[in-house]
Amino acid sequence: xxSVTQLGSHVSVSEGALVLLRCNYSSSVPPYLFWxxxxxxxxxxxxxKYTSAATLVKGINGFEAEFxxxxxxxxxxKPSAHxxxxxxxxxxxxxxxxxxxxxxxGTRLTIxx
Amino acid sequence: xxxxxxxPSNKVxxxxxYVELRCDPISGHTALYWYRQSLGQGPEFLIYFQGTGAADDxxxxxxxxxxxxxEGSVSTLKIQRTERGDSAVYLCASSLNQGANxxxxxxxxxxxxxx
Numbered sequence: 710x711x712s713v714t715q716l717g718s719h720v721s722v723s724e725g726a727l728v729l730l731r732c733n734y735s736s737s738v739p740p741y742l743f744w745x746x747x748x749x750x751x752x753x754x755x756x757x758k759y760t761s762a763a764t765l766v767k768g769i770n771g772f773e774a775e776f777x778x779x780x781x782x783x784x785x786x787k788p789s790a791h792x793x794x795x796x797x798x799x800x801x802x803x804x805x806x807x808x809x810x811x812x813x814x815g816t817r818l819t820i821x822x
Numbered sequence: 823x824x825x826x827x828x829x830p831s832n833k834v835x836x837x838x839x840y841v842e843l844r845c846d847p848i849s850g851h852t853a854l855y856w857y858r859q860s861l862g863q864g865p866e867f868l869i870y871f872q873g874t875g876a877a878d879d880x881x882x883x884x885x886x887x888x889x890x891x892x893e894g895s896v897s898t899l900k901i902q903r904t905e906r907g908d909s910a911v912y913l914c915a916s917s918l919n920q921g922a923n924x925x926x927x928x929x930x931x932x933x934x935x936x937x
Contacts, residue, residue: 718862745928752826752913752928753865799864808853808878810926812864 711736713800715813723821728772728787730816732800735781742783743801743810744774753799759783770794795820824848826929828914834935835904843899843932847916854897855926856889857913865913871897904936 716731734740744756757768764776770793774785783800797817801810827846835841847854853872857865867881871891879889886904891897901908911933915926 750930752930753915754928755925758925801864808870808872809855809867809881810857810865811867812857814862814864 711740711802711804711807711811713802713811713813715798715800715816717816718814719817719819721819721821722790724792725789728785728790728794728818730785730798730800730818732774732783732785732813733781734783734800734802736802736804738804738806741803741805742774742776743803744768744772744783744785745799745801745812746770747797747799747815749796756785756798790820792820792822794818826914826916826927828912828929828932830932831930832933832935834937837904837906837936839904841901841904841934843901843912843934845897845899845914845916845929847895847897847914848927849895851916851918851927852894853917853919853924853926854891855915855917856897856899857915859911859913859931861910868899868912901934904934906936909934909936 712735714733742759745753757766759776767773772787797815799815800813829844855870856868859865869889870878874894886902889899911931913931915928917924917926
């Protein structure tokens, strides 16, 4: 069985401040982990993915995430928030040999001017 | 080229009616997925096609839900005897092939409202 938990359904940060969105996973086999972003009235867009190569993964729009097996975490960070980062962010897990993604409940990121 | 296209973008139907939701994947993508996203939740897996066949339909909630992909391209999700609890955004995604390293591209979804 696999699952993800996103702590904080809503996160607000000031423009220019650090963005930290938390994701913890549960998987009985080595996982593949993903972060997706969903802008209003748009489809999900892949930000970055971890597939057992480097533990620090860099994605689009300045985001990155670090896979920490000991903490079963895959938190998403960005050093300096932009107004355009306001969106809903989903963490997802897929296990080897399993084609389906299991998503977390999402975190809505608000940027304060 | 075009991304994943879903039609209609919005559908309002009466309880008990039958609905069909259509997904046009990216050309050449062999894998196609359907997910359902209820308000305030993350997407939940419904079914996965590899080519024309449903490789995993374990997420379909009951026998009122059915999906087809007869020619290995366009897919239709069919819901019979709709219930108010079926109201959600139905998302379709496609990928070039299978495997965890493959990126799935999502459509904008069909918002289904059952009244």
